Amino acid sequence: MSASTVNISFQSDLLKQIDSIAKEESRSRSELIRESARMCIERKNRWKSIFSLGEDIQARNGITEQDIFDEIKAVRKNK
Numbered sequence: 001m002s003a004s005t006v007n008i009s010f011q012s013d014l015l016k017q018i019d020s021i022a023k024e025e026s027r028s029r030s031e032l033i034r035e036s037a038r039m040c041i042e043r044k045n046r047w048k049s050i051f052s053l054g055e056d057i058q059a060r061n062g063i064t065e066q067d068i069f070d071e072i073k074a075v076r077k078n079k
Contacts, residue, residue, distance in 0.1 A: 008033075018032060
């Protein structure tokens with residue numbers, strides 16, 4: 001897999017935090033930022049899967065958005 005160079009601007013306080021963590025973990029700034037990007041993408045994909053599953057269950061069971069709001073209201077009322 002080929003790599004591309006990308007220029008990114010960070011505010012100085014964020015860059016100091018990045019450098020501090022990279023130093024603590026004995027790795028480069030680039031390695032830390034690559035890992036952070038991978039983790040962000042994985043998290044977003046996981047949430048997409050969760051919402052997709054919820055939408056599938058909702059469609060299969062004929063649940064409406066109003067049904068969900070009504071159920072939330074009923075649970076909160078019983079607390």
